[in-house]
Amino acid sequence: MKARVHVMLKNGVLDPQGEAVRHALGAMGFDKVDGVRQGKVIDLDLADDATEADVTAMCEKLLANTVIESFSVEMQG
Amino acid sequence: MKAAVVVFPGSNCDRDLAVAFEQAGCDVSMVWHKDSALPEGIDIVGVPGGFSYGDYLRCGAIAAQSPICQAVVDHANRGGYAIGVCNGFQILTETGVLPGALLRNAGLKYICRTVDLEIATADSVFTDGYSAGDVIGVPIAHHDGNYYADAETVAALQDQDRVAFRYVDNPNGSVADIAGILSENRRVLGMMPHPERAADAGHGGTDGVAVFRALAGLVTAA
Numbered sequence: 001m002k003a004r005v006h007v008m009l010k011n012g013v014l015d016p017q018g019e020a021v022r023h024a025l026g027a028m029g030f031d032k033v034d035g036v037r038q039g040k041v042i043d044l045d046l047a048d049d050a051t052e053a054d055v056t057a058m059c060e061k062l063l064a065n066t067v068i069e070s071f072s073v074e075m076q077g
Numbered sequence: 078m079k080a081a082v083v084v085f086p087g088s089n090c091d092r093d094l095a096v097a098f099e100q101a102g103c104d105v106s107m108v109w110h111k112d113s114a115l116p117e118g119i120d121i122v123g124v125p126g127g128f129s130y131g132d133y134l135r136c137g138a139i140a141a142q143s144p145i146c147q148a149v150v151d152h153a154n155r156g157g158y159a160i161g162v163c164n165g166f167q168i169l170t171e172t173g174v175l176p177g178a179l180l181r182n183a184g185l186k187y188i189c190r191t192v193d194l195e196i197a198t199a200d201s202v203f204t205d206g207y208s209a210g211d212v213i214g215v216p217i218a219h220h221d222g223n224y225y226a227d228a229e230t231v232a233a234l235q236d237q238d239r240v241a242f243r244y245v246d247n248p249n250g251s252v253a254d255i256a257g258i259l260s261e262n263r264r265v266l267g268m269m270p271h272p273e274r275a276a277d278a279g280h281g282g283t284d285g286v287a288v289f290r291a292l293a294g295l296v297t298a299a
Contacts (some may be wrong), residue, residue, distance in 0.1 A: 014180065
């Protein structure tokens with residue numbers, strides 16, 4: 001069983017790294033980019049009986065700081 | 078007054094914090110991150126600066142899950158005193174003892190210099206050696222010192238007079254210029270600047286001494 005967790009800064013929380021990437025893209029001539037948000041992808045190798053609820057609990061307790069970050073879980077069989 | 082300073086893998090201001098406590102007259106024990114209890118009769122816990130667990134995942138996130146941190150949280154929950162500086166502040170927000178979170182500096186750069194801090198309230202054991210409105214010089218050294226909390230939390234901090242220090246010239250984008258905050262019972266202080274690095278004339282300044290000096294007069298054990 002595998003799971004992929006996406007962790008992103010919540011909307012409204014300044015993402016200075018994303019902003020820096022947006023600036024760089026603009027400077028390179030990619031002028032069709034209105035915004036960039038940079039997050040994290042965390043891949044988990046899990047025991048066969050692990051459930052999405054287990055992974056959600058991991059996200060809430062450690063993988064994401066829900067004060068500033070949102071997360072999504074993708075179970076991959 | 079008995080103080081404990083927690084040491085994580087990656088702590089680098091632990092000794093500085095211990096010396097600042099000692100100079101203020103405290104009896105100091107160092108406590109290892111794998112310990113699950115604080116020594117008997119500890120009045121105040123210091124959570125030092127550094128890069129606990131290499132700052133992996135997020136600053137302070139893994140430290141917040143260490144065995145000793147549960148003991149620190151229990152100490153705070155039963156009304157004990159605690160101070161978290163820099164990475165220690167990040168750890169205290171990650172444990173939920175203090176509200177909010179620390180984001181990457183708005184300018185994306187690591188900043189290491191002395192900044193001016195305004196004493197926002199003198200109504201705490203950490204700041205009663207100052208007067209509200211005093212401006213002191215204290216070093217900062219951080220990459221993730223941009224204090225963030227939602228509007229409701231910031232309003233509550235302000236309404237309850239829980240902002241301890243404000244940056245005079247905000248270096249990192251912190252919301253409402255917040256450099257340090259107090260817990261609801263005013264016994265836990267978290268701050269990004271390093272008062273322990275301004276606690277000896279050899280440091281180039283002693284403006285941080287009062288943060289520790291007031292503590293030495295405390296006798297109430299949690």
